[in-house]
Amino acid sequence: MRKAPCDARPVAAALPEHTELNADTIRHLxxxxxxxxxxxxxxxxxxxFEATVVAEAFRGKLPLARHRMVYATLGERMGGEIHALALKTVTPDEAA
Structure with a gap:
């Protein structure tokens, strides 16, 4: 497994199997x-799902790297339980 870039860490594996997958769960992850x-x-x-993610960790990163950081937080659920995730990833400055 590749190391997640820039402190992004998978937490999806930590959820109990019976956890309902919904927008709030994905936000939490x-x-x-x-x-x-x-x-x-x-x-x-x-x-x-579609998500807008604002993070300082995105600063200086290209969109593909930003998306990979978000995907890393979702672990194996991406492409499995989560069929599609449209992302908008911005820094706090870009969001303002």
């Missing part, structure tokens, strides 16, 4: 995995 991040996650069907 992202915010736990990227310390200091704020995530706004939406999705009503339980498999397709």
């Amino acid at each position: 992202i915010e736990q995995g990227l310390p200091g991040a704020r995530a706004d996650v939406r999705g009503d069907d339980g498999v397709h």
